[in-house]
Amino acid sequence: MSAAPAYSEDKGGSAGPGEPEYGHDPASGGIFSSDYKRHDDLKEMLDTNKDSLKLEAMKRIVAMIARGKNASDLFPAVVKNVACKNIEVKKLVYVYLVRYAEEQQDLALLSISTFQRGLKDPNQLIRASALRVLSSIRVPIIVPIMMLAIKEAASDMSPYVRKTAAHAIPKLYSLDSDQKDQLIEVIEKLLADKTTLVAGSVVMAFEEVCPERIDLIHKNYRKLCNLLIDVEEWGQVVIISMLTRYARTQFLSPTQNESLLEENAEKAFYGSEEDEAKGAGSEETAAAALPARKPYVMDPDHRLLLRNTKPLLQSRSAAVVMAVAQLYFHLAPKAEVGVIAKALVRLLRSHSEVQYVVLQNVATMSIKRRGMFEPYLKSFYIRSTDPTQIKILKLEVLTNLANETNIPTVLREFQTYIRSMDKDFVAATIQAIGRCATNIGRVRDTCLNGLVQLLSNRDELVVAESVVVIKKLLQMQPAQHGEIIKHLAKLTDNIQVFRWKEERHWTM
Numbered sequence: 029m030s031a032a033p034a035y036s037e038d039k040g041g042s043a044g045p046g047e048p049e050y051g052h053d054p055a056s057g058g059i060f061s062s063d064y065k066r067h068d069d070l071k072e073m074l075d076t077n078k079d080s081l082k083l084e085a086m087k088r089i090v091a092m093i094a095r096g097k098n099a100s101d102l103f104p105a106v107v108k109n110v111a112c113k114n115i116e117v118k119k120l121v122y123v124y125l126v127r128y129a130e131e132q133q134d135l136a137l138l139s140i141s142t143f144q145r146g147l148k149d150p151n152q153l154i155r156a157s158a159l160r161v162l163s164s165i166r167v168p169i170i171v172p173i174m175m176l177a178i179k180e181a182a183s184d185m186s187p188y189v190r191k192t193a194a195h196a197i198p199k200l201y202s203l204d205s206d207q208k209d210q211l212i213e214v215i216e217k218l219l220a221d222k223t224t225l226v227a228g229s230v231v232m233a234f235e236e237v238c239p240e241r242i243d244l245i246h247k248n249y250r251k252l253c254n255l256l257i258d259v260e261e262w263g264q265v266v267i268i269s270m271l272t273r274y275a276r277t278q279f280l281s282p283t284q285n286e287s288l289l290e291e292n293a294e295k296a297f298y299g300s301e302e303d304e305a306k307g308a309g310s311e312e313t314a315a316a317a318l319p320a321r322k323p324y325v326m327d328p329d330h331r332l333l334l335r336n337t338k339p340l341l342q343s344r345s346a347a348v349v350m351a352v353a354q355l356y357f358h359l360a361p362k363a364e365v366g367v368i369a370k371a372l373v374r375l376l377r378s379h380s381e382v383q384y385v386v387l388q389n390v391a392t393m394s395i396k397r398r399g400m401f402e403p404y405l406k407s408f409y410i411r412s413t414d415p416t417q418i419k420i421l422k423l424e425v426l427t428n429l430a431n432e433t434n435i436p437t438v439l440r441e442f443q444t445y446i447r448s449m450d451k452d453f454v455a456a457t458i459q460a461i462g463r464c465a466t467n468i469g470r471v472r473d474t475c476l477n478g479l480v481q482l483l484s485n486r487d488e489l490v491v492a493e494s495v496v497v498i499k500k501l502l503q504m505q506p507a508q509h510g511e512i513i514k515h516l517a518k519l520t521d522n523i524q525v526f527r528w529k530e531e532r533h534w535t536m
Contacts, residue, residue, distance in 0.1 A: 067099075067101065067102055070085045070088060070089060070102060070105070071102065071105045073085035074086075074102075074105045074106065074108070074109060075105065075108075079112070079114040079117060082109060082112065082114070082117050083114065083116055083117050083120070086106070086109075086117055086120035086121060086124070087120065089102060089106065089120075089124060090120055090123055090124065093124070093127055099124070099128075100128050100131055100132065102124075103128050103132045103135055104135060106121055106124050106125070107121075107125065107132075107135055107136065107138075107139050109121050110122070110125065110139055110142045110143070110146070111142050111145075115151060115154070118154060119153060119154070119157065122146075122154070122157030122158065122160070122161055123157070125161045125164075126157070126160050126161050126164055129161050129164040129165050130164050130165065130166050133165055133166065133167050136161070136165050137165065137167060137170070140162075140165075140170065140173065143158045143161055143162050144158075144162075144173070144177070145158075146158030146161075147159060147162075147177055147180065147181070152184075152186035152188050152189055153188070155181070155184065155186070155189050156181075156186075156188055156189045156191075156192040159177055159178070159181050159189070159192050159193065159196055160192055160195070160196070162174055162177055162196075163177075163178075163195075163196035163199045163200060164199070166203055168203065168204060171200065171203060171204045171207065174196070174200050174203075175200065175207060175210060177196075178193050178196050178197060178200060178211075178214060179210075179214060181193035181196070182194075182214050182217055182218055183217075187221070187223040187225040187226055188225065190218060190221060190223075190225075190226050191225050191226050191229045193214070193218070194215075194218055194226060194229035194230040194232070194233045195229055195232075195233075197211050197214060197215065197233040197236075197237060198232070198233055198236040198237060201236065201237045208237060208238065211233075211237055211238075212237065212238050212241065212244075215230060215233055215234050215237060215238065215244065216244055218230040218233070219231075219234065219244055219245075219248045220247075220248065222251065222255075224255050224258045224259045224260075224263075225260075227252060227255050227259050227263055227267060228259050228260060228262060228263015228264070228266050228267055229263065231252070231263070231266050231267050231270050232263075232266045234270070235266070235269075235270055239273075242274060242277065242278070245270075245274050249271075249274070249329060250329065250332065252267055252271065253271070253329075253332050253333055253336045254336065256268070256271075256336050256337065256340070257336060257339060257340070261343065261344075261345040261347070261348050264340060264343070264345075264348050264351070265345075265347045265348055265351045268337060268340075268348070268351040268352060268354075268355055269351055269354075271333055271337075271355070272351075272354060272355045272358060272359065275330060275333055275355075275358075275359050276358055276359065279327050279329070279330040279359070280327070280330075281358075281359070282326065282359070282360070282361040282362070283361070283362060326361070330359070333355070333359070334355075334356070334359065334360055334364070337352045337355055337356075338352070338356075338367065340352045341353070341367065341368065341370075341371040342371070346375050346378055346382045346385075346386070349371050349372070349374075349375060350372075350375075350385070350386070350389065352368070352371070353368040353371060353372055353389065353393075354389075356368045357393055357397070365397060365400060366399075366400045368400070369400045369401050369403070369404060370404070372386055372389070372390055373401075373404045373407045376407060376408075380414075380415055380418060383418055384417060384418060384421065387418065387421035387422060387425060388421060390408075390425055391421055391424045391425050391428065394425055394428040394429055395428055398428060398429060398431070401425070401429055402429055402431070402434070405426070405429055405434060405437070405438075408422045408425045408426050408429070409422070409426075409441060410422050410423070410441075410445060412448075416450055416452055416453055419445075419450070419453045419456070420452075420453065420456045423445075423453075423456050423457060423460045424460070426438055426441070426442075426460065427460045427463045427464060427467075430464050430467065430468065431468070432468060432470070435464060435468050435471050438464065439461070439464065439471065439474070439475070439478075442457050442460060442461055442464075443478070445457040446458070446482070446490075451487065451489050451490070454487075454489075454490055454493075455489060455490070455493040458479065458482070458490070458493045458494055458497055459493065459497060461475050461478065461479065461497065462475070462479075462497035462500055462501060465501055466500070466501070472501065475501070476498065476501055476502075479494045479497055479498050479501075480494075480498065482494040483495070
């Protein structure tokens with residue numbers, strides 16, 4: 029039995045029986061492997077007159093791309109088939125060209141006339157694919173051709189082609205910003221489109237090309253609000269973000285108005301020294317001025333936006349829920365903003381990546397709107413399986429939500445966390461106890477006593493962090509805590525952590 033056949037069989041790759049060979053990667057082969065015959069079988073299949081072989085070759089090439097393999101050397105063989113009459117082959121050819129047109133610009137330019145003919149194809153998928161390939165060729169010389177193609181596609185009967193035109197607008201703008209005025213005209217035309225398929229794409233084009241042209245949104249505002257519920261999730265996020273920016277600049281803020289009314293009421297109640305000097309006459313004038321102040325009335329278009337986005341809090345997409353939560357946080361009256369809390373708490377059951385983003389936003393929101401999340405305090409309790417960064421964010425939220433009523437529960441929870449094996453988490457818990465003691469005066473002594481007990485902990489990092497927090501608390505009322513300072517002074521000097529020593533000497 030000769031060894032030569034075994035060598036030749038092994039040389040071709042490691043594909044098993046019945047598994048198609050997707051080309052040989054020289055870097056993963058033997059010492060003597062070379063790529064001078066690389067993909068020869070695919071090139072031969074693409075050169076045949078049989079559509080079945082061409083289709084099989086294109087399927088294998090697209091599979092290579094999906095697996096992350098480099099198929100750029102097949103570009104000349106593939107691009108020749110862009111004029112193939114078989115619709116299935118042509119679709120896969122365009123999929124390949126979209127991927128490699130930017131890398132092989134010179135070869136793609138040779139087929140520019142074929143792409144232009146593709147723009148007139150009866151099949152909407154071919155027209156859209158031709159425009160997608162055309163907009164992927166990053167060569168300034170074809171800018172006029174791209175502009176003409178985008179304008180024609182914007183008037184196409186197919187909403188899918190119009191959507192592709194909207195996607196091509198930012199590509200052309202990044203290639204030649206001098207085309208901005210013409211592109212704005214196309215955006216204005218597409219903004220008037222009444223199909224949900226186009227809405228998200230054209231709003232994205234608007235945000236990238238001319239976000240300052242807020243006047244283009246005025247006449248389309250109500251239509252976008254009404255279409256929102258039926259747009260795909262990606263488009264919903266884009267539209268909600270744009271409408272949030274629009275509403276914050278065009279409508280009165282209900283929260284700001286409330287604060288202004290409160291401020292005016294205080295001034296009217298207390299008055300100034302000059303007002304008091306003026307006597308009764310000025311009081312009568314002030315009293316007459318009070319009824320003239322108009323109460324806040326929400327604009328109907330403002331209400332339309334809040335009403336149409338509220339159902340999206342039930343969306344399966346975390347990004348959509350976060351976008352609506354952001355909108356409500358900035359634009360909803362104080363009495364209505366609480367509806368977002370339940371939706372955000374629901375997202376905490378998602379993957380850790382989603383939890384991290386949600387908790388970052390909740391931590392920020394809970395500083396300004398604490399009462400919104402107080403009913404869901406237990407939802408922010410920390411599990412032993414949570415990653416450290418999730419634990420620390422939950423600690424921040426719990427600290428923000430702590431008040432006179434729930435502080436005993438929060439401190440009992442913190443007491444459990446201190447026994448954790450995660451030392452970074454324990455240090456963050458000690459800092460959280462310090463913040464609670466700073467914010468809520470009646471538990472300050474309780475927190476100090478608990479921190480002093482931690483000074484006997486065997487872990488020096490825990491001791492060091494405790495001393496740092498104790499120092500900050502003692503700074504607030506140094507005269508009332510002489511016993512604690514004496515206790516610190518009696519502690520042994522056999523400590524390795526420099527930061528601990530530094531803080532202990534400060535207290536003494």
